[in-house]
Amino acid sequence: MRVVGLMSGTSHDAIDAAAADLALDGDTLVLTPLGMISTAYEDGLRAELARALPPAATDLATVCRLDTRIGQAFAAAAVRADRELCDGRSDLTASHGQTVYHWAESGRVYGTLQIGEPAWIAEATGRPVVAGFRTRDVAAGGQGAPLVSVFDVMWLRGRPGVPVALNLGGIANVTVIADGPGGTPLAFDTGPANALIDAAVRELAGGGDPDGGDPGVARSMDVDGVLAARGTVHPGLLRKLLDEPYYALPAPKTTGKELFHLPYLRAALDTCGPLPAEDVVATLTRLTARTVADAVRPFGATEVIASGGGTRNPVLMRWLREELGGGGGGGAGVPLRTSDELGLPSGTKEAYAFAVLGWLTAHGLPATLASCTGARHPSVLGSLTPGAAGVSLPAPLTTAPVRLVVRAPRTTR
Missing domain, CATH: 3.30.420.40 (ATPase, nucleotide binding domain)
Incomplete structure (x- = not known):
């Protein structure tokens, strides 16, 4: 068919x-x-x-x-x-x-x-x-x-250890494939992937392309992670965002732009004072990497297989690798690969x-x-x-x- x-x-x-x-x-x-x-x-x-x-x-x-x-x-x-x-x-x-x-x-x-x-x-x-x-x-x-x-479980069933499928769209979601004796698969939204990053780009950096493109074309995303790479993560803003109660809810759970939207971001920014757009985008990129890694870690994941638009952001992927590896604090950490390696772009x-x-x-x-x-x-x-x-x-x-x-x-x- x-x-x-x-x-x-x-x-x-x-x-x-x-x-x-x-x-x-x-x-x-x-x-x-x-x-x-x-x-x-x-x-x-x-x-x-x-x-x-x-x-x-x-x-x-x-x-x-x-x-x-x-x-x-x-x-x-x-x-x-x-x-x-x-x-x-x-x-x-x-x-x-x-x-x-x-x-x-x-x-x-x-x-x-x-x-x-x-x-x-x-x-x-x-x-x-x-x-x-x-x-x-x-x-x-x-x-x-x-x-x-259901697709993830059928597709990754039989892989060794505890593989985790990750989708980085507007919202990030994971499927934990626990396929051993007594294992039960679990899936849930971890929080924002690109939703808040895109909102920040449109609100704070939407006036054109700083790299020499058409200045009249408003941007809607951080293409290639350019803004995040230029910025510095703001610790106070990151702490404020990580206080979101959603992250502590037990799985299964789902969320969306009903929660993670521009006014939500503005309210968090109001507690920190004016920040350069690059710093805001960098902080939100680190937020996505941190919350995904925090969500995956308790399950003893042995690999994370990512897909979705966020995989095209090299800064997000690099920081996610850092977070999955314990922030560079020693140890091999959890390997991060993309679904391309398993035959699905x-x-x-x-x-x-x-x-x-x-x-x-x-x-x-x-x-x-x-x-x-x-x-x-x-x-x-x-x-x-x-x-x-x-x-x-x-x-x-x-x-x-x-x-x-x-x-x-x-x-x-």
């Missing part, structure tokens, strides 16, 4: 569309990557989305417009992926949609909202669409995230993961692990929107695959 997975994360900068050929071989799901394309949101759409996100107030007319326009943008990405990556022969689209609100209070999730109406995708592609993945897990008492955990893993979740749903199989989301039981996820030919799904499977293998695609000359 050829499945196109669509993903736009908490950075809400682009739609990633990854195409996978998925086939069952005994108890192993074999994933052959067919490629990925990334399509940036049109500037006006991204600006309207940013204005509507928490803690901003919005109205239902705006939500309706965004749901429609984002659905149309996802549809265009799916059509392009089907044409360019699947030769027009995809069987299913799995759309995560765009998260706009994650209703979490005191460690419990009460609701979650992803927009990007799947009917637009089905109409444009003619293929059935699985969407709305997170809500079913929330209804079952879970956090609704990180849903990539670090920028594509989440989109491929949702292709797998769509495959599981199409076969009537649960796509959650209760220990990872905190739900009462595993759930078959999502809702199905029929394609042009109605609903034609494979026969349900009674047993789920337990392993996932990434197989290099065949090349032809």
Whole structure:
């Protein structure tokens, strides 16, 4: 089955569309990557989305417009992926949609909202669409995230020790694969990855490129960690940020930009007085590295396998290696590598993961692990929107695959 997975994360900068050929071989799901394309949101759409996100107030007319326009943008990405990556022969689209609100209070999730109406995708592609993945897990008492955990456990099962999968998007999340006797996998959001860094860049350093680029182009991220490399970590600001109660909550737990947003950062900065933008970005980069390492350390991790946009920030990766190694205080520490070393490009893993979740749903199989989301039981996820030919799904499977293998695609000359 050829499945196109669509993903736009908490950075809400682009739609990633990854195409996978998925086939069952005994108890192993074999994933052959067919490629990925990334399509940036049109500037006006991204600006309207940013204005509507928490803690901003919005109205239902705006939500309706965004749901429609984002659905149309996802549809265009799916059509392009089907044409360019699947030769027009995809069987299913799995759309995560765009998260706009994650209703979490005191460690419990009460609701979650992803927009990007799947009917637009089905109409444009003619293929059935699985969407709305997170809500079913929330209804079952879970956090609704990180849903990539089932992919991580299948993918990393059997590796020695205690491997940890790390995603560095707007929010950082980890899956701890405890595969030994009596081991139970666990997954949770550790806190901000790029969310606060991006907010600081837009607020404090968004006036143009200091390296000689177009001075009229506002920046939205610390490309290549340039600002962090120039800055100095401010100890007082770092201490203030580390006092955030979220970090002390037990797992499983989830968070988002409902907490880690620009006003949150401004409130912390108000306690420290004016600081250069470079120092703020450096401090936030160290915050991400510190909180990820602090979250991983208690589990006795033997390796951390990172993916997501944060892997492109060499300063963040270097500081994360330092934190995992005890800050250079001796000892080998915990190795940090990227998913590229295991056959999955670090920028594509989440989109491929949702292709797998769509495959599981199409076969009537649960796509959650209760220990990872905190739900009462595993759930078959999502809702199905029929394609042009109605609903034609494979026969349900009674047993789920337990392993996932990434197989290099065949090349032809």
